[in-house]
Amino acid sequence: MELGLDVRTVGSHSVVDVKGEIDVYTAPKLREKLIELVSQGSYDVVVNLEGVDFLDSTGLGVLVGALKRVKAHDGSLSLVCTQDKILKIFKITGLTKVFPIHGSVEEAIGGTD
Amino acid sequence: MELGLDVRTVGSHSVVDVKGEIDVYTAPKLREKLIELVSQGSYDVVVNLEGVDFLDSTGLGVLVGALKRVKAHDGSLSLVCTQDKILKIFKITGLTKVFPIHGSVEEAIGGTD
Amino acid sequence: MAMVELSIPPRSAYVGVVRLAVSSLARKAGLDEEVVDDLKIAVSEACTNAVEDTPGDDPISIRWMEEDDRVTIEIADRRPSSNAEDPLDTQGFSTRLTMSLALLESLVDSFELTAREGGGYCTRLVVNR
Amino acid sequence: MAMVELSIPPRSAYVGVVRLAVSSLARKAGLDEEVVDDLKIAVSEACTNAVEDTPGDDPISIRWMEEDDRVTIEIADRRPSSNAEDPLDTQGFSTRLTMSLALLESLVDSFELTAREGGGYCTRLVVNR
Ligand SMILES: Nc1ncnc2c1ncn2[C@@H]1O[C@H](COP(=O)(O)OP(=O)(O)O)[C@@H](O)[C@H]1O
Numbered sequence: 001m002e003l004g005l006d007v008r009t010v011g012s013h014s015v016v017d018v019k020g021e022i023d024v025y026t027a028p029k030l031r032e033k034l035i036e037l038v039s040q041g042s043y044d045v046v047v048n049l050e051g052v053d054f055l056d057s058t059g060l061g062v063l064v065g066a067l068k069r070v071k072a073h074d075g076s077l078s079l080v081c082t083q084d085k086i087l088k089i090f091k092i093t094g095l096t097k098v099f100p101i102h103g104s105v106e107e108a109i110g111g112t113d
Numbered sequence: 114m115e116l117g118l119d120v121r122t123v124g125s126h127s128v129v130d131v132k133g134e135i136d137v138y139t140a141p142k143l144r145e146k147l148i149e150l151v152s153q154g155s156y157d158v159v160v161n162l163e164g165v166d167f168l169d170s171t172g173l174g175v176l177v178g179a180l181k182r183v184k185a186h187d188g189s190l191s192l193v194c195t196q197d198k199i200l201k202i203f204k205i206t207g208l209t210k211v212f213p214i215h216g217s218v219e220e221a222i223g224g225t226d
Numbered sequence: 227m228a229m230v231e232l233s234i235p236p237r238s239a240y241v242g243v244v245r246l247a248v249s250s251l252a253r254k255a256g257l258d259e260e261v262v263d264d265l266k267i268a269v270s271e272a273c274t275n276a277v278e279d280t281p282g283d284d285p286i287s288i289r290w291m292e293e294d295d296r297v298t299i300e301i302a303d304r305r306p307s308s309n310a311e312d313p314l315d316t317q318g319f320s321t322r323l324t325m326s327l328a329l330l331e332s333l334v335d336s337f338e339l340t341a342r343e344g345g346g347y348c349t350r351l352v353v354n355r
Numbered sequence: 356m357a358m359v360e361l362s363i364p365p366r367s368a369y370v371g372v373v374r375l376a377v378s379s380l381a382r383k384a385g386l387d388e389e390v391v392d393d394l395k396i397a398v399s400e401a402c403t404n405a406v407e408d409t410p411g412d413d414p415i416s417i418r419w420m421e422e423d424d425r426v427t428i429e430i431a432d433r434r435p436s437s438n439a440e441d442p443l444d445t446q447g448f449s450t451r452l453t454m455s456l457a458l459l460e461s462l463v464d465s466f467e468l469t470a471r472e473g474g475g476y477c478t479r480l481v482v483n484r
């Protein structure tokens with residue numbers, strides 16, 4: 001139940017590749033990483049959820065928190081997700097209307113430019 | 114926690130490739146398969162444990178039971194195992210003196226011919 | 227009726243253990259993989275809500291009950307009574323708890339949160355088979 | 356001291372659930388992967404011995420207790436008292452129980468089997484950290 005976080009820069013975007021389970025125990029690590037990025041001036045962030053096996057309200061809360069932070073800097077937060085079981089969570093909670101959700105990192109970067 | 118069992122014939126030997134966890138819940142399936150083989154006239158049996166993640170006394174008991182059955186027909190039962198964590202179980206229980214344990218199926222078949 | 231009980235300290239580190247045990251039980255019970263995934267989330271939500279609101283060390287108890295036509299999971303805690311909180315934050319986003327309740331309502335066939343005698347809450351989740 | 360408790364029906368299907376929960380707890384506790392593997396086997400042996408000798412429905416209780424210098428796991432049952440049995444079968448092979456006890460002795464730092472008041476046995480396993 002480890003959470004893997006890799007950050008890379010693609011053009012003007014910071015892409016965070018997340019791997020593993022995001023729950024109440026591991027979510028603080030993701031929250032800190034996203035806060036760090038914004039505090040370092042990354043306001044266009046892509047969170048790639050393709051490697052995520054589990055996501056619940058705690059992870060959603062962290063993503064919403066990060067969205068508020070980048071919006072305060074006129075930035076953007078978009079997600080990459082094609083897994084049905086993860087998309088379902090965004091649909092149930094109405095967050096598909098809040099986050100741009102893309103099929104690939106390339107699409108996410110093109111879409112928010 | 115499924116147990117996978119594949120049987121193939123190599124020369125005069127029956128090779129059973131075991132995959133998964135052998136414990137008190139799954140061992141009966143292995144026991145039945147080995148009894149079936151012997152009752153069908155396979156007296157030279159190789160049990161390949163390379164795909165086994167877990168083995169405890171119940172699995173060992175099943176292997177000893179099968180050994181007794183093939184010996185009653187002047188047959189042989191040899192094992193294929195290179196995983197330290199599984200070999201350890203055979204060492205602790207003294208079964209390395211009871212079973213020929215080989216590094217590969219080829220070696221096991223050559224060794225008992 | 228087959229019953230399995232589990233009791234954990236009210237700490238986030240143990241929620242994953244409950245999820246692992248419940249998903250193993252759910253698979254053994256023959257539930258579809260999609261139902262198993264839904265149940266993992268629902269149980270995680272119930273445990274997270276209990277953990278987040280338990281200030282002391284009172285353990286959280288989880289009871290798995292398997293019957294022919296359904297599986298019932300109860301998550302019982304001793305957290306203090308909470309007042310209804312605003313479902314949206316100051317910027318109009320749903321709070322974590324609002325999203326948690328939406329997930330609980332939607333992912334199982336029946337979801338109930340009741341106050342326990344002696345204090346605390348019991349979350350009851352039912353999945354029909 | 357962090358304590359996790361688990362109670363299962365005395366049926367073989369549930370031994371894997373205990374193993375899964377214990378290995379998750381052991382990893383979280385920071386035990387080496389080799390120690391985790393040893394503990395999985397020891398717990399499986401203790402539960403198997405309890406399951407095999409419990410004729411009725413009395414549950415088997417597992418208690419995980421984590422301290423700074425060690426982890427203690429107790430597996431308690433209500434099985435009837437058993438007489439000492441022959442360690443070897445008629446053909447001179449070790450019985451399953453003999454092998455189980457050899458594994459329990461060897462895979463943890465301390466192994467104890469004691470009779471419980473009120474009937475049954477408690478298997479206590481200790482791993483030093
Ligand atoms: N150890 C437990 N694990 C899971 N659910 C429990 C546990 N103890 C009680 N509950 C559930 O909590 C709900 C409220 O029960 P209540 O009688 O008010 O509390 P208690 O049973 O502790 O006195 C009941 O549905 C009960 O089944």
Ligand SMILES: Nc1ncnc2c1ncn2[C@@H]1O[C@H](COP(=O)(O)OP(=O)(O)O)[C@@H](O)[C@H]1O
Pocket residue numbers: 416417418429430431470471472473476477
């Ligand atoms: N629910 C349980 N889970 C694990 N171990 C237990 C449990 N209940 C008792 N034990 C252990 O069994 C051992 C024998 O305890 P004893 O007092 O004789 O039984 P009990 O505590 O049930 O009356 C003690 O070491 C105790 O810690």
